[in-house]
Amino acid sequence: MSKTKERAAGPAVAGIPAQGQPAGPVAPPRVSARRRRPGVIALSLALIAAGGAGVVVLVMQAGHRTQVVTVTRDVQVGEVLTEADLGQASIALDPAVKAVKASDLGSVVGKRAAVELRPGSLLNRSQVTSRSLVNAGEQLVPIGLKPEQVPATALVPGQKLSLKHVPAQGEEAADAKESQTPESVAARVVKAGKAAPGTGVVVVDVATQAADASRLAAWVSADSVRLVIDAPGGKK
Missing domain, CATH: 3.90.1210.10 (Antifreeze-like/N-acetylneuraminic acid synthase C-terminal domain)
Structure with a gap:
């Protein structure tokens, strides 16, 4: 046999099979299987279930009327x-x-x-x-307030007031005591209207004791009544 043929039939060099010889079976690469943790799987399933439940709740709330x-x-x-x-x-x-x-x-x-x-x-x-805004033994008296007499504090139903008699300029008081201590009538707001266009007058309906209603109406007619808002708790 010639040397050329001997080299062709020689052993494999550096892992490469010699020419003319069939290659042997190649083993597949080993892939390490990951170890699955039961706790992680359970947590994932719980999160998926919670997300689905949240969507269901939102849909139900949106549809509930x-x-x-x-x-x-x-x-x-x-x-x-x-x-x-x-x-x-x-x-x-x-x-x-x-x-x-x-x-x-x-x-x-x-x-x-x-x-x-x-x-x-x-x-x-x-x-x-269910209560009447004007109680038994009371009467309703409307009071017209000029713009400068309207308090900055909004008048609301149920608010307590003191209505002071302030004699007009030149009007003589019945006695000296009246001139020093104005008469006063206790009242309660029933309704406060809106300012009238042009004049700005605000009409306030107040409830007061029937015994004081006539006197208060006379003060209103003479434009000699002024409104004072009582502090909460009845303190002035």
Whole structure:
């Protein structure tokens, strides 16, 4: 055999099989399998379940609507509510909003408005009252206040007032004591109107004892009454 043939049939060099000889089977590379931890798998499943539950809750809340009572027209303070003043609407109600439910509509019909009600608003139980704003033994007296006599503090129903008799300039007091200590009548705000166009006069309805109503009306007629707001708790 020639040397050329011997080299061709010689052994493999550097791991390369010799020419003419079939290569042996190649072993697949070893891949280390990851060890799965049961705790991680359980946590992943819990997170997926929680996310799905959250989506379901949001969808249910968005679809949950409540029938509530609405105001359909202007209602002044002290007016009795009728069914014509109220309507119903279906809304997604926030738990913080204490609106009257439509099923309780009958419980507010016949009550008086404790505040001024506007169309399109939701009715709240704090906005109605079963009490008359003018109690037994009281009378209602309207007082017109000029712009400079209107207090900057908003007058609200139920607010306590002291109505002072201030004689007009040149008017003689009945005695010296009256000139030093003005007469006063206790009253309570029933309703405060809006300033009249052009004049700016604000009419305030006040409730006072029937025994004082005539005297107060005379002061109003003579434009000799001034309004003083009592401090909370009755202290002046």
